[in-house]
Amino acid sequence: MTPRVRKLALTAHVVSSVGWLGAVAAFLALAIVGLTSEDAETVRGAYLVMEPAAWLILVPLAFASLLTGLVQALDSTWGLFRHYWVLFKLLINVAATTVLLAYMATFESMASLAARPSADLDAVRNFSPVLHAALALLLLLVATTLAVYKPRGMTPYGRRKQLEQRATLRAESQR
């Protein structure tokens, strides 16, 4: 990649990752409104809007963050499995995306219940989205912190690769 394209890819990764974090924060707010509001239409509306909003915002941002992250890692000297902080970010991203996809069925179920006029409001209210959004927010904050601080520490694979590279360079310089 040219420096210009690399910068564009980094911008895409930062935007999608931080955007995902912001979207999850908005979902947490929505989930709290659904759980605590006294107004019946607001409660039902909160659970009705979660599913389409998740498909339109959360899922695309999660995949964009994962894909742009993979591009970043594989195109740089950091690699994907060489440094613990990159590996942890990958695991967090994959875990959060997997849980999000599994949770789409719950969004659908909650929306269906909220759409039933006969359903009691206490049955419509659900603590589950608050719990999931709060945990997702925590995970994404950890991932963002790792990306900013880049704490030291190479995996055994990374150390082996580093030694191989040094040996290659030494051999080339002795020729």
Added chain:
Amino acid sequence: MTEKENETAGTPRWVKVFGLVALVLVVPIVVMLIAGRGGHGPGRHATGIDGFGYETGLPPAVTRQQP
């Protein structure tokens, strides 16, 4: 061994702490998934009515009141 090599040798303390925290958080979730119905489907943490794909936290007498 240079200073830089010393810094990268072995597993850093923050990695061990992260691993331990992840283990403490992940193991109960895995146990709950195995002990429960499995999967991460609707209503795992729901308090809603039953008969709608929900695992209800309410007693049967309460949940049957729903129309």
